[in-house]
Amino acid sequence: MANEVLKLLLKEYEQKRVRAELDLEKRKEELYNSVPRLAQIEEELSRYAINTAKEMLTNNKSGVKELNKYVEKLKKEKESILKSQKLDRSYLKPKYECKDCNDTGYIVNSDYTTTMCHCLKQKILDKSYNKSNMSNLDKENFETFSLEVFSNIKDPRFNMSPRDNMEYIYKKSIEFVENFDKANTKNLLFTGNIGLRKNFYV
Numbered sequence: 001m002a003n004e005v006l007k008l009l010l011k012e013y014e015q016k017r018v019r020a021e022l023d024l025e026k027r028k029e030e031l032y033n034s035v036p037r038l039a040q041i042e043e044e045l046s047r048y049a050i051n052t053a054k055e056m057l058t059n060n061k062s063g064v065k066e067l068n069k070y071v072e073k074l075k076k077e078k079e080s081i082l083k084s085q086k087l088d089r090s091y092l093k094p095k096y097e098c099k100d101c102n103d104t105g106y107i108v109n110s111d112y113t114t115t116m117c118h119c120l121k122q123k124i125l126d127k128s129y130n131k132s133n134m135s136n137l138d139k140e141n142f143e144t145f146s147l148e149v150f151s152n153i154k155d156p157r158f159n160m161s162p163r164d165n166m167e168y169i170y171k172k173s174i175e176f177v178e179n180f181d182k183a184n185t186k187n188l189l190f191t192g193n194i195g196l197r198k199n200f201y202v
């Protein structure tokens with residue numbers, strides 16, 4: 001089950017990333033249409049990046065230095081154009097929901113290992129919580145629980161009524177919750193066939 005949940009979530013994350021990237025493309029297109037110089041700068045920057053890589057391969061240090069100077073100049077120009085449009089640098093970057101993992105679900109550590117991001121961990125918890133029926137706790141809890149719904153007619157097989165039985169279970173459950181943090185508290189297990197109303201009775 002856990003694997004299925006993770007698979008599903010990672011698919012959602014991929015879709016989120018694609019959406020963020022498409023959204024960026026749209027924003028870029030609109031901005032470049034109104035300020036064509038920005039599109040030119042982008043083009044020049046990518047051309048310089050290729051040239052810089054070439055110069056580095058041939059170990060041409062002065063060439064690289066020269067190109068870096070141009071790149072810095074272009075970046076400054078780009079920034080001042082953005083400023084004049086009342087935009088900041090982040091406008092030309094994808095807007096990911098999680099800034100820590102850029103919606104990949106994982107964070108790359110300095111030693112190149114990966115750690116699951118807090119956002120993905122939380123999403124897994126949320127999904128498990130919903131699946132466990134515990135998301136109804138605001139409606140289904142000890143305060144809203146009523147013994148009245150159980151018959152008080154004694155069942156000769158058990159020599160007690162369903163209500164007496166449920167009262168006993170109720171008391172045991174309260175006891176369990178009150179002593180939950182104590183080391184010697186044993187687990188509580190509800191068993192029985194499907195349809196026996198193990199979940200809750202309002």
Ligand SMILES: [Zn+2]
Nearest residue numbers: 098101117119
């Ligand atoms: Zn994250």
